[in-house]
Amino acid sequence: MTETHRLELLPAVDVADGQAVRLVKGEAGSETSYGDPLAAALAWQSAGAEWIHLVDLDAAFGKGSNRALLAEVVGKLDVKVELSGGIRDDASLEAALGTGCRRVNLGTAALETPDWVRSAIARHGDRIAVGLDVRGTTLAGRGWTREGGELFETLARLDADGCARYVVTDVNKDGTLAGPNLRLLRDVCAATDRPVVASGGVSSLADLRAIAELVPLGVEGSIVGKALYAQAFTLEEALEAVSR
Ligand SMILES: O=C(O)c1ccccc1NCC(=O)[C@H](O)[C@H](O)COP(=O)(O)O
Numbered sequence: 001m002t003e004t005h006r007l008e009l010l011p012a013v014d015v016a017d018g019q020a021v022r023l024v025k026g027e028a029g030s031e032t033s034y035g036d037p038l039a040a041a042l043a044w045q046s047a048g049a050e051w052i053h054l055v056d057l058d059a060a061f062g063k064g065s066n067r068a069l070l071a072e073v074v075g076k077l078d079v080k081v082e083l084s085g086g087i088r089d090d091a092s093l094e095a096a097l098g099t100g101c102r103r104v105n106l107g108t109a110a111l112e113t114p115d116w117v118r119s120a121i122a123r124h125g126d127r128i129a130v131g132l133d134v135r136g137t138t139l140a141g142r143g144w145t146r147e148g149g150e151l152f153e154t155l156a157r158l159d160a161d162g163c164a165r166y167v168v169t170d171v172n173k174d175g176t177l178a179g180p181n182l183r184l185l186r187d188v189c190a191a192t193d194r195p196v197v198a199s200g201g202v203s204s205l206a207d208l209r210a211i212a213e214l215v216p217l218g219v220e221g222s223i224v225g226k227a228l229y230a231q232a233f234t235l236e237e238a239l240e241a242v243s244r
Helices: 035-048 067-076 090-098 108-111 113-127 151-160 182-191 204-213 234-241
Strands: 007-015 019-024 051-056 080-084 103-107 128-135 138-141 146-150 164-171 197-199 221-225
Touching: 007 035, 007 067, 007 197, 007 234, 019 035, 035 067, 035 221, 051 067, 067 090, 067 103, 090 103, 090 113, 090 146, 103 108, 103 113, 108 113, 108 128, 108 138, 108 146, 108 151, 113 128, 113 221, 138 151, 146 151, 151 221, 182 197, 182 204, 204 221, 204 234
Parallel strands: 007 051, 007 221, 051 080, 080 103, 103 128, 128 164, 164 197, 197 221
Antiparallel strands: 007 019, 128 138, 138 146
């Protein structure tokens, strides 16, 4: 019999200009600030998080980087970290993996430099995840400002390249508290046998329970950002909600 796992939760710490922020639909300039990223990450760790989804938004938007700060945050955490934002070449990949994070999330590179991503997957296996960030079924790269191909064609190519898991974001839901795109998650799970991490739009414990229902289909985890910062629920409540 196949063992069914509990949905993993990954509280998000998105960093811009040295501060933890939340964006609406990933749009630069739409941010609300939540202070020190390390304090935010440590708070989620104390509340029981097993993972932190840590994003360098400035690197994702190609307007700078918070690399040293993010390395410091990873170094001070005991929990697993998924590092994202602007990892597009050997230098940024080695720096990201060198922080000691558990895995990195490649986005733009998977759309623009598929050969390099194939080689990164061959070298680093499941320390590489690919972020599939979509509007409809059109992928978005470069901090979600540029279109980058069709979701299911790209997914088939990445599956063939050995990609270990996907972080799937409906950009139009991200930071909106509008609820996750369950249809998108189901469709991606139907198209791949690799685990899927859901991202974007979680607003309530009911949303998390709805995502948890998709675990048997292949959803492994869910990133939660705005809802935690807006105190729609606590992380403890969220962990409890997905524990059954
Ligand atoms: O992850 C990235 O690389 C990224 C790049 C550009 C803009 C946003 C990016 N990530 C945002 C997130 O990962 C959100 O934190 C996550 O989707 C949570 O969304 P929500 O729960 O709706 O706040």
